[in-house]
Amino acid sequence: MTVPPQADPDDGAVRSRTIPEASVARLALYLRVLGELAEQGAETVSSEELAGVTGVNPAKLRKDLSYIGSYGIRGVGYEVSSLLHQLERVLGLNHRQAVALVGVGNLGHALAGYTGFGGRGFPVTALFDVDPDLVGIHINGILVEHVDAIPSVCAARGVTIGMIATPGPAAQGVCDLLVESGVRCILNFAPVVLQVPDEVEVRKVDLAVELQVLAFHVARRHVAEHPQAVAGGNGHGRNGHGSAVRTFPLVDGASASEGRA
Amino acid sequence: MTVPPQADPDDGAVRSRTIPEASVARLALYLRVLGELAEQGAETVSSEELAGVTGVNPAKLRKDLSYIGSYGIRGVGYEVSSLLHQLERVLGLNHRQAVALVGVGNLGHALAGYTGFGGRGFPVTALFDVDPDLVGIHINGILVEHVDAIPSVCAARGVTIGMIATPGPAAQGVCDLLVESGVRCILNFAPVVLQVPDEVEVRKVDLAVELQVLAFHVARRHVAEHPQAVAGGNGHGRNGHGSAVRTFPLVDGASASEGRA
DNA sequence: AAGTGTGAAGTGCTTCACAGCA
DNA sequence: TGCTGTGAAGCACTTCACACTT
Missing domain, CATH: 3.40.50.720 (NAD(P)-binding Rossmann-like Domain)
Known part of the structure; x- marks a missing residue:
């Protein structure tokens, strides 16, 4: 479709689309980083630059932004102030909460x-x-x-x-x-x-849950450093962000037969 | 496979499986609720009971628990103290962090x-x-x-x-x-x-992100109460927990043509 | 030439439905 | 009979690859 970017009536002809919940959280993240970029005087950003700073995959970032409309410029990137404005609008930040x-x-x-x-x-x-x-x-x-x-x-x-x-x-x-x-x-x-x-x-x-999830990872790492009878293999990578959905080998002190069932 | 539940060597014959990250967070939640149940003197819980309190789908809960082993009793439920112990072990809480x-x-x-x-x-x-x-x-x-x-x-x-x-x-x-x-x-x-x-x-x-996501929902609800030119339709339900993956109609003040592209 | 927008494929989590055990 | 454990189906998000625009 590729709709020509146009000024937003802000609350005028209200339309509705659909945004994955996971994307909404990232939009908030982009918003903050864009704010910092704006303060530094940046006028445009590419999806790759913005992705680098936010730790998100560039394609995912573009898809996230596409949910709110086509505000990018092909061959150039996104205009910082414009995108900032759109994000604020979508996130409901033009009305004070x-x-x-x-x-x-x-x-x-x-x-x-x-x-x-x-x-x-x-x-x-x-x-x-x-x-x-x-x-x-x-x-x-x-x-x-x-x-x-x-x-x-x-x-x-x-x-x-x-x-x-x-x-x-x-x-x-x-x-x-x-x-x-x-x-x-x-x-x-x-x-x-x-x-x-x-x-x-x-x-x-939930702070307790956050810590317990980390404790799980501590235990997991402990095993990774002492690979005894460890089997599972997810040699992923990335730098701690990315939030790619992953699974983790479980340190298990009981039970047997590993294959499915 | 259905492995016979057995005493855990705690750190003995270490084995490894795989647990979805999403499940790990919920295991921590179950752990806390189980602790409360134990204090109240409960000896067993069914997946349905535990699911009700934690706001999780019973089938999902059973699957989560199945990742750490088969510690339930068919026809009865889960023994609270036993399950508690297993969860603590898996989450690495038997070693102080x-x-x-x-x-x-x-x-x-x-x-x-x-x-x-x-x-x-x-x-x-x-x-x-x-x-x-x-x-x-x-x-x-x-x-x-x-x-x-x-x-x-x-x-x-x-x-x-x-x-x-x-x-x-x-x-x-x-x-x-x-x-x-x-x-x-x-x-x-x-x-x-x-x-x-x-x-x-x-x-x-990220507290700012949490608030912004909520602000997004405030804006979304505002539209739901003033259904003007709203199109999208996800008439879901559930009571705020469940964490079923959802998408949300977006209040959009610009752009057109809705179908794909 | 560069970078966006997006169909389509890939992946993993969620939910269902039921076999099977206590 | 009741409830767990789980294969299989369903669904949503992620990632790829590339057409298309500037």
């Missing part, structure tokens, strides 16, 4: 003060906790309010994204409050699986 | 105090920073040392996992130091793509 953070304990406090958010279009707009010692204080100029106030405050401030950084046992209750308040997208740091209605999108950041 | 954390600023300070780590076999063993105001202080009883000391300290304490929570520009340098010190698994919170040798495993937790 008000973020509410529930749980300002250890981790939550750090998140509340994390400048990487507000600086990039995600102002933390409301803070909540149940601890009487925390309710009433200010963090980064934001008042910490009681969890009971979630419905009213979220509605009043138009919160669109909720972050949960409470202890595990409190998370589901908080989640229910957020959903009840109309929040449809939630970032969950608590170590529990939240139950939510279909229309609510939950993303989870 | 010493963790080093670099960057004890905003986020790093919270991570250093995060009890979810040490409690589950990941004692934070070393802290590093470059800020003279931080070097020398203690956090949770751990001395913050200068980044220059990474090689010696990591070697001395047998650090196997490194966490990077520095500002973006410092991350690559810190990463190089860790790798040089023999650390082969890194959890990166800095908003940069680390360049590492093939043998180093990097996992990235």
Whole structure:
């Protein structure tokens, strides 16, 4: 098809396509790197350059970008500022997203003060906790309010994204409050699986799981350095990014017969 | 094949299989939930029960577990304590993993105090920073040392996992130091793509990307509620977990002709 | 000549459905 | 009978290769 690149009505004739979820996450990555390139004064980038910096396969990058339209110039590359603009639009960053953070304990406090958010279009707009010692204080100029106030405050401030950084046992209750308040997208740091209605999108950041996956790899490497009865063979390569889907030999202390079954 | 379940020599006759990376992450999740079930006194669980709590498809769960061996009992389910033990072994949690954390600023300070780590076999063993105001202080009883000391300290304490929570520009340098010190698994919170040798495993937790993906969904939902010229149709469902691979209609303000090309 | 956009092939994860064991 | 373990089918993402544009 190859549609002529055209100015975007921003919210005018809304059309719809389809983007693989995996691509959406990478688009966000491209956006950040493009921002850095723009600051350095770059005017265009090729898929190969951008792929190099982001650790993504160039073909995959081009395909990702093709999902949002044809904004590249053949023989040249992509115009940085233009692509930046398109990515921001697709990722919904032209509307400011008000973020509410529930749980300002250890981790939550750090998140509340994390400048990487507000600086990039995600102002933390409301803070909540149940601890009487925390309710009433200010963090980064934001008042910490009681969890009971979630419905009213979220509605009043138009919160669109909720972050949960409470202890595990409190998370589901908080989640229910957020959903009840109309929040449809939630970032969950608590170590529990939240139950939510279909229309609510939950993303989870699970530090314990991350470490355990790494521990698995430590064990795997340990075997790789002491190849005893190891069989499996995936001599891949790449430099730690790429996120090519892989499988890993498992250090197994039991069971037998390896072939399929 | 169906191998008779047998006691594990723990490190004896080491064998190797293959586990999809996606499964490894879920195994860690099962492990945590099983721990909770064990505390509640449960002796067995069926794949359906465990699947319900973890938000995973029962068949997928069984397949995940089958990768580590046949530890279930047909007609009954899985013995909680036994399965727990197997998961810990596979995930390398029977050897304690010493963790080093670099960057004890905003986020790093919270991570250093995060009890979810040490409690589950990941004692934070070393802290590093470059800020003279931080070097020398203690956090949770751990001395913050200068980044220059990474090689010696990591070697001395047998650090196997490194966490990077520095500002973006410092991350690559810190990463190089860790790798040089023999650390082969890194959890990166800095908003940069680390360049590492093939043998180093990097996992990235990117808060900005998480929020941007959610922002994308906010925009998507906005359209769903105002179905104007929307075309795409994925009337899926599920409750926010499941992690079934999906695609999403894109709110597009430009370009035309939708069919392929 | 250079680099994008993309059909088609490749690969791996997910889900189904059922044989088989307790 | 109930539930696990798994072959096979389904599906989505990744990668290749090249037509096409500038």
